[in-house]
Amino acid sequence: MTGVAITGIGLITPVGTGKEECWGALLSGLSGIRPVTSFDTARFPVHLGAEVLAFDPSEHLHRLDPALAGRTSQLAAAAARLALRDAGLDQAELDPRRTGVSMGTTSGEPLFVEQYNDIRQTQGLEAIPGEMLPRYPCHVIPTHIAIEVGARGPCLTIPTACAAGNYAIGYGFDAIRAGRADVMLAGGADAFSRITYMGFARLGAIAPDRCRPFDRNRKGMIPGEGAAVLVLERLPAARARGAHTYAEVLGYGLSCDSYHMTAAHPQGDGAIRAMAAALRESGVSPSEVDYISAHGTGTPTNDRVEALAVSRLFGSRAPQVPMSSIKSMTGHTMGAASAIEAAVCALALDTGWAPPTINFEEPDPDCDLDYVPNRARKIDPCVVLNNAYAFGGNNASLCLARPELGAA
Amino acid sequence: MNGKVVVTAAGVVSPLGAGLEKFACALYAGKTAVAPSPRFLGLAAADLGEFDPQPWLGSKGVRVLDRGARLLSVAAQMALSDAGLVQRAKDESDPELGLICGTAFGSVHSITSFDWSGLQDGPTYVSPMEFPNTVISAPAGQAAIKHGLRGANSTVCAGFASGLFAIHYATEFLRFGRAKALLAGGVEELCEESVLGFAKTGALSSSGCLQPFSPDRDGVAPGEGSALWMLESEETALARGRVPWIEICGFGSAQDAHRIGGFDLRAQGAAEAMELALADAGIVAANVASIVASANGSPVGDAMEARALRHVFGSRLSEIPICAPKAAFGEAGGASGALSAVVAGLALQQQASPPTAGHNHSIEGLLLSSSAQPISGEYALVNAFGCGGINASMLVRLWKN
Numbered sequence: 001m002t003g004v005a006i007t008g009i010g011l012i013t014p015v016g017t018g019k020e021e022c023w024g025a026l027l028s029g030l031s032g033i034r035p036v037t038s039f040d041t042a043r044f045p046v047h048l049g050a051e052v053l054a055f056d057p058s059e060h061l062h063r064l065d066p067a068l069a070g071r072t073s074q075l076a077a078a079a080a081r082l083a084l085r086d087a088g089l090d091q092a093e094l095d096p097r098r099t100g101v102s103m104g105t106t107s108g109e110p111l112f113v114e115q116y117n118d119i120r121q122t123q124g125l126e127a128i129p130g131e132m133l134p135r136y137p138c139h140v141i142p143t144h145i146a147i148e149v150g151a152r153g154p155c156l157t158i159p160t161a162c163a164a165g166n167y168a169i170g171y172g173f174d175a176i177r178a179g180r181a182d183v184m185l186a187g188g189a190d191a192f193s194r195i196t197y198m199g200f201a202r203l204g205a206i207a208p209d210r211c212r213p214f215d216r217n218r219k220g221m222i223p224g225e226g227a228a229v230l231v232l233e234r235l236p237a238a239r240a241r242g243a244h245t246y247a248e249v250l251g252y253g254l255s256c257d258s259y260h261m262t263a264a265h266p267q268g269d270g271a272i273r274a275m276a277a278a279l280r281e282s283g284v285s286p287s288e289v290d291y292i293s294a295h296g297t298g299t300p301t302n303d304r305v306e307a308l309a310v311s312r313l314f315g316s317r318a319p320q321v322p323m324s325s326i327k328s329m330t331g332h333t334m335g336a337a338s339a340i341e342a343a344v345c346a347l348a349l350d351t352g353w354a355p356p357t358i359n360f361e362e363p364d365p366d367c368d369l370d371y372v373p374n375r376a377r378k379i380d381p382c383v384v385l386n387n388a389y390a391f392g393g394n395n396a397s398l399c400l401a402r403p404e405l406g407a408a
Numbered sequence: 409m410n411g412k413v414v415v416t417a418a419g420v421v422s423p424l425g426a427g428l429e430k431f432a433c434a435l436y437a438g439k440t441a442v443a444p445s446p447r448f449l450g451l452a453a454a455d456l457g458e459f460d461p462q463p464w465l466g467s468k469g470v471r472v473l474d475r476g477a478r479l480l481s482v483a484a485q486m487a488l489s490d491a492g493l494v495q496r497a498k499d500e501s502d503p504e505l506g507l508i509c510g511t512a513f514g515s516v517h518s519i520t521s522f523d524w525s526g527l528q529d530g531p532t533y534v535s536p537m538e539f540p541n542t543v544i545s546a547p548a549g550q551a552a553i554k555h556g557l558r559g560a561n562s563t564v565c566a567g568f569a570s571g572l573f574a575i576h577y578a579t580e581f582l583r584f585g586r587a588k589a590l591l592a593g594g595v596e597e598l599c600e601e602s603v604l605g606f607a608k609t610g611a612l613s614s615s616g617c618l619q620p621f622s623p624d625r626d627g628v629a630p631g632e633g634s635a636l637w638m639l640e641s642e643e644t645a646l647a648r649g650r651v652p653w654i655e656i657c658g659f660g661s662a663q664d665a666h667r668i669g670g671f672d673l674r675a676q677g678a679a680e681a682m683e684l685a686l687a688d689a690g691i692v693a694a695n696v697a698s699i700v701a702s703a704n705g706s707p708v709g710d711a712m713e714a715r716a717l718r719h720v721f722g723s724r725l726s727e728i729p730i731c732a733p734k735a736a737f738g739e740a741g742g743a744s745g746a747l748s749a750v751v752a753g754l755a756l757q758q759q760a761s762p763p764t765a766g767h768n769h770s771i772e773g774l775l776l777s778s779s780a781q782p783i784s785g786e787y788a789l790v791n792a793f794g795c796g797g798i799n800a801s802m803l804v805r806l807w808k809n
Contacts, residue, residue, distance in 0.1 A: 043530055043531050043532070044531055044532075045532070068668070069668075096665070097662070097680065100663075101663075105544070106543055106544075107519070107542070107543070107544075108514065108544060108565075110519065113516070113519050113520050113523055114523060116520060116601070117520065117523050117524050117527055118527075120524070121527055121528075125604065128604065128608065129608075130608030130609050130610070131609075131669075133604065133605040133608055133609060134605070134609055134668055134669030134795075134796065135668060135669070136513075136516065136605075137512055137513050137514070137516075137565065137567065137796070138514060138544060138565045139512070139565045139566050139567045139570070139794075139796060139798055140668050140796065143663065143665075143668060143796055143797050143798065144668070146663045146665040146797070147665050147666070147667070147668075147797075150665055151663065151665060152662055152663045152664070152665050152677065152680075153661075153662070153663065154661050154663075155566065155661070155663035155797075155798050156564055156565065156566040156573055156577075156798070157564070157565040157566070158562060158563065158564060158565075159514065159543070159544035159545055159563050159565055160545045160561075160562055160563055161543045161544075161545050164545075167562055171577065174580055174581075174584060177584075178580055178583075180661075194523070194526070194531075195519060195522060195523045195526070195542065198522075198523070198526045198531040198534055199522065199534070199536075199539035199542060200539075201531060201532075202531070202532065202534050202535075202536045202539060203536050203539065253586075254506075254559075254560040254561065254562065254586070255503070255558065255559065255560065255561075256506065256507075256549075256552045256557060256558050256559065256560070256561035257552075257558070258501065258552045258553055258555075258556050258557055258558045258561075259553065260553070261540035261541075261546070261549055261550065261553065262539075262540050269558075270558070273503060273558075277586065281584075281586070390543075390545070391540050391543050391545070391546070391549060392540070392543065392545050392546060392548060392549020392550070392552065392561065393549060393552060393553070393561070394545060394548075394549060394561055394562070
């Protein structure tokens with residue numbers, strides 16, 4: 001079976017737009033977390049968010065009319081454009097029938113739900129414009145990308161909440177290996193929404209001040225938004241056209257806690273099984289993993305359970321595996337998060353650098369591992385693991401490697 | 409990546425019938441579930457009404473499930489029980505038993521209600537129990553908790569093709585050796601928001617009659633329900649002494665990349681989806697003995713499918729029995745593709761294409777009937793096309809050793 005390479009990266013995040021800006025910010029430890037601007041937080045006990053500021057979709061989109069698409073679709077289609085340009089694949093080169101799109105999301109296009117309720121409250125249901133409604137169901141996100149880039153192959157959304165990006169990249173990997181597509185645009189996207197904010201605030205999960213994953217005094221996560229799209233193609237095809245290959249996708253693993261809708265399994269059962277399945281499929285042993293991109297949301301329980309799972313799977317070597325959470329800088333960008341983090345893993349393999357976990361001050365005896373505190377570190381990894389966990393106990397781990405190490 | 413993927417059991421919840429047997433009886437009797445719905449001011453819909461999941465799920469832990477999660481959990485209970493795979497204690501459940509669920513509108517009702525209560529009562533008064541139901545993957549997550557499904561758990565949104573996509577995704581997953589057994593199919597709940605969506609876009613039938621492929625068709629009647637297949641690798645099924653029912657033979661999908669909220673009358677994507685499924689199964693159009701159509705009474709959508717069918721099957725089309733089952737179970741969104749796959753399985757099992765409820769005449773060259781039509785041949789084709797450009801087709805046949 002031929003290897004699948006990541007040859008293009010498109011990022012729109014709270015810390016910047018485009019691969020260079022984002023990666024620069026992450027390695028410098030810059031935070032994209034600020035007071036929320038897109039709605040009034042006066043009635044909330046917390047006020048911070050990680051928004052993509054000054055996003056102008058018309059700067060990126062060629063075909064798709066932004067006025068006809070929701071914000072999640074706009075972010076996603078713009079990220080797809082950036083990814084294709086980064087891959088050096090302009091549209092003329094793509095065979096439409098052999099190009100597909102798989103995208104992850106948590107809430108799809110939640111801003112239409114907000115608009116729906118705002119109109120319902122002020123003018124009644126009769127006033128809701130019909131043209132708004134078909135723009136809501138979340139298959140519109142990859143469909144808008146397909147329209148934008150002319151992709152006519154397999155097209156779907158995998159809305160597995162906060163782990164969705166990994167699922168969608170996994171589907172893209174499978175579609176290429178099964179011969180259903182030559183190029184897959186795969187990633188995740190979510191728009192900042194009062195609904196998500198309200199829900200996490202009600203659960204008491206939002207940090208009042210900073211996001212400090214794995215720190216002893218961590219107080220919660222920070223909701224965010226963004227999009228990431230990766231270009232996946234067969235490694236030999238990428239080499240034949242002289243493309244830059246950031247990384248090779250070796251495999252992934254999924255599991256379900258089957259325990260609780262919002263709380264992780266206390267012993268990390270599902271998280272361990274997802275990581276183990278990803279490593280098994282990749283033909284990699286835990287001793288070969290050089291870096292982990294943590295799910296690391298910054299909530300007291302999730303971080304403790306993730307560290308426990310890593311400790312149980314990696315044993316005595318766990319404290320030697322650098323594991324950082326960029327959510328300390330990007331916030332939790334929901335369905336985009338693990339796609340952005342997969343891009344970060346690819347860039348870590350490509351450049352040799354691991355981004356830091358910022359705001360890390362005091363180690364927690366309950367989860368004392370190497371979180372690459374506060375400063376980026378040169379680690380020259382060969383094999384990396386990207387963890388993502390979600391509501392519903394949906395766990396996904398993705399394993400990437402330097403392309404020259406793959407079986408191609 | 410190898411090996412056959414087979415169906416060993418099914419769970420079906422539809423206004424047409426709850427349970428595979430009742431569903432099949434009503435389908436072959438030519439009945440329709442489309443009727444004026446008391447929940448929606450008498451609108452013509454295939455509505456389960458005040459659906460009570462208790463006979464299947466008991467009463468514990470059901471209150472927190474939204475309608476979609478209840479429907480899916482009931483279908484899962486049926487399929488697990490039919491397959492002899494009901495899990496007992498949670499921590500002892502099979503870690504390679506999972507669930508892949510398709511949905512079109514997802515959690516639209518739960519997320520809208522949650523936001524609405526925030527608007528009405530203030531953000532600090534919303535229910536923390538309702539928040540998890542706002543995510544689109546909630547029904548699959550809830551069903552996993554309910555039934556102890558610890559293997560791969562995923563949700564797929566591909567419009568009205570979602571249910572078929574979920575079966576394909578699960579099939580691929582089994583072929584890659586990532587699970588032993590997966591429940592796969594779809595769910596859709598009928599709610600105020602989805603009904604309004606159909607109404608405000610002019611998609612609803614004004615006659616209140618869903619007439620697929622009829623020259624008089626005037627729109628859709630929305631439906632709801634859930635259908636799941638228990639998919640296993642042939643090896644696993646045989647090893648545990650199960651006689652498989654159906655084999656999944658091929659899948660194809662194509663995106664119109666045309667526009668949101670409309671069918672592409674050029675029918676290129678729909679035709680390609682069928683052609684790709686044929687190629688994937690390694691067969692030609694002449695091998696297809698029965699067609700389960702996606703047609704839902706939409707003037708443009710049905711014309712698109714008819715055109716695609718003519719393109720793929722040519723002059724032989726008029727000899728292949730077609731069933732358009734949405735005349736019976738309505739446009740059930742993300743469940744439609746899975747319900748249609750079940751219909752294809754029944755057609756092969758009974759060697760008879762089920763009646764298309766209420767059918768009297770169709771646009772030229774399509775072999776539909778208001779009574780069951782005998783079929784002869786091996787393969788059934790299932791179509792699931794959506795307005796929004798995602799087209800999917802699947803080929804199945806009866807399992808044989």
